[in-house]
Amino acid sequence: MAPIKPLGVALVTGAAQGIGKAIAMRLASDGFKVALNDVPSKREQFAAVAREIDEKYGLGTFVAPADVSQEMEVKEMVESSSKALGGLDVMVANAGIVGVFKPIMEMSLDEWDEVQRVNLRGAFLCYKYGAKEIVATGRPGGRIIGASSAWGRQGTSSSAALELGEHGITVNAYAPGIIRTAASEPVIASGVLKKLFPGFPPFGKIGEPEDIASIVSYLASKESHYITGFPSTLEHISISNCYR
Structure with missing residues (x-):
């Protein structure tokens, strides 16, 4: 059962399903009021997540639809969430897309740009306004946490982390690799990952959204106050560890 007094306010992007939903649910169970974001077309989905959180924990939620690649939408998302819930303590820049799994020589520029638009540009905007x-x-004790699906996010x-330390804000990233979600299931089922990465999945296990949520829970907690600039690579499920 969540504490009666909220620990603070967390904003989670990409929270309509999968990893983002699991993170939002976990932070609510930890005692945070949670603002949930996803693209406007998924508003009903993440509004349903917000209702589920309210029913289970009752600490307060807010729904903030926005495209994280659009600067003014991110600014409004952050400011409206803060106003509705009483400030902001934890920014979780989780939103991202899977993109296509192709060798470099076969990938188009449009396919490359689409991933960077959401996964890198979107993270930068969330970091900035968060x-x-x-x-x-x-x-005190602000947290910025990002999904490091692109190597650029780790940088x-x-x-x-270096810039924001003077404000008492820690900045950390988690690199989930492939997690079993609705978005990744077609890629997993296609067998392309085994072709590109012969060792996939390491230890015979594909991670679940809750595995990532537990990492974010720790990085959002007071116990993580001395950790910053940390790129957390989850060994069991990171593609970077799948080569033999």
Whole structure:
């Protein structure tokens, strides 16, 4: 059962399903009020997640539809969430797309750009406006946590950790690799991962969304106050460890 007094306010992007939903549910169970984001077309899905959280924990939720690749939408998402729930303490830049799994020589520029637009540009905007709002909120122990689905996010997280330390904000990234979700299931079922990465999946296990949520739960907690600039690669499920 969640604590009666909320621990703070967390905003989770990409929360309509999969990893984002699991993170939102876990942070609510930890005692956070949670703002949930996803693209406007999925509003009914993440509104249903918000209702589920309210029914289970009753600490307060807010639904903030936005395309994380659009700057003004991210700004409005962050500011409206903070206003509705009483500030911002934890920004979880989880939103991302799977993209296509193709060799470099076969991938089109449009396919490459689409992934970077959401997974890298979107993360930067969430970091920027999340940090500004956490500083404005003025509570100690701010957290920025990002899904490091692109190597560029790890560099962004490390740089942001250096810059934001003076404000008492830790910045960390988690690299989930392939997790069993509705978005990744067609890719897993196709067998392309075994072709590209012969050792996939390591230890014969594909991770579940709750495995990632547990990492984010720790990084959002007070216990993680001395960890920043940390790219957490989950060994059992990271593609980078699938080569033999």
